[in-house]
């Protein structure tokens with residue numbers, strides 16, 4: 001008979017949603033258990049979920065390493081730095097990435113300890129409702145957890161191409177794409193979204209010939225069109241071959257070679273031969289093994305757990321956050337929901353503003369935005385004014401030798417309230433924080449324009465774009 005342990009709240013999953021929830025709930029005085037099934041290569045716990053193990057963190061480690069390599073091979077000469085020979089040691093690069101991941105896993109375990117969160121390693125499964133709330137079994141342990149409140153933060157998994165399973169050797173999800181042991185000569189990527197662009201960029205910089213096949217007719221349709229056009233121009237210039245509007249007919253994997261059969265945008269049959277194929281066509285919410293039916297949990301038609309605006313399911317005391325529910329599949333969105341739910345359970349007023357969630361693509365140039373795009377504003381009929389400013393006219397960007405791209409500010413035509421800010425260029429991921437803050441405080445473009453920005457910084461581009469809304473940019 002399993003021992004039953006009572007907590008105030010059990011959170012299932014220790015990705016950015018789950019572990020952030022656990023920390024905030026513990027800070028608020030709740031007795032918290034967190035259950036996570038992720039195993040490291042020795043079978044031990046590896047909290048942090050997709051983000052830490054095979055997502056945000058390892059991809060950024062490889063993006064930085066490969067950017068250093070590209071700078072050394074292509075750009076250092078512009079700075080007068082002569083390097084006689086540069087070589088890439090993929091094994092060492094991957095080992096460094098693994099160390100970064102491990103440091104993050106250990107950091108989360110440390111935070112659990114520090115905050116007195118009880119961590120269980122294993123697959124969690126709803127057993128039944130109980131007098132105290134819900135009973136949850138943890139596979140591989142004889143513990144039965146019981147709590148009146150349960151938060152599901154089970155995340156997502158990569159969506160496979162129909163009929164083509166991931167073998168992680170030739171047909172790769174993000175997991176295998178972050179661990180290719182040697183630079184492939186020819187790399188195919190199906191899906192030119194965020195993950196495909198980031199991972200395609202890593203291996204292109206290291207020397208692979210990368211061809212990306214995208215089903216949608218437009219490049220990055222969720223980004224502002226002007227920004228997407230500029231990004232496509234830069235990526236094509238760098239050597240990424242991006243084909244839009246394709247229709248994948250099939251993938252033949254025979255021996256070492258992979259052949260992707262597809263119709264191009266003119267409906268002409270084509271074939272792409274490659275040595276490795278990354279399939280990055282979206283992600284599916286994880287509810288398998290959870291046994292949600294035991295407590296009457298409802299999924300929507302796409303398999304996401306149904307929640308209301310405050311992340312509460314229709315089952316009393318059961319909440320769901322992060323990739324397993326509607327909304328953008330982003331780590332910081334999961335974290336925001338985590339904090340809001342913890343505060344709500346503790347009797348405070350948790351709140352997430354989905355309108356000010358920033359989006360970032362960590363390519364070079366980086367792409368980042370918050371709020372609405374120009375095409376969305378046009379479609380909704382909202383009157384707006386736009387101002388933009390190129391990095392090419394910014395002193396810091398020139399000094400860095402990184403002048404591609406622009407920042408664009410969109411503001412309400414009557415009130416001047418900022419409706420969206422869009423950037424493609426150096427450090428766009430960092431620059432967007434100012435825009436998020438501005439929008440969270442309902443700032444006007446004039447507010448941004450009147451704030452002192454240090455010189456010379458890239459952030460002056462945002463200020464100039466805000467000034468340009470009124471047609472009074474100074475340095476152009």
Ligand code: FAD
Nearest residue numbers: 013015017037049050051055056124155322323329330331
């Ligand atoms: P997850 O991180 O997926 O964590 C869920 C956890 O729950 C996992 O550890 C899983 O093992 C566990 N679990 C599932 N079921 C059970 C169960 N029954 N019992 C116990 N444990 C269970 N987002 C960004 O914001 N920025 C980025 O730069 C970024 N880069 C990315 C790069 C890549 C290659 C990928 C694939 C994703 C990236 N993302 C990025 C998205 C980000 O990783 C996710 O949005 C984020 O991880 C979602 O957090 P989560 O807590 O909802 O779920």
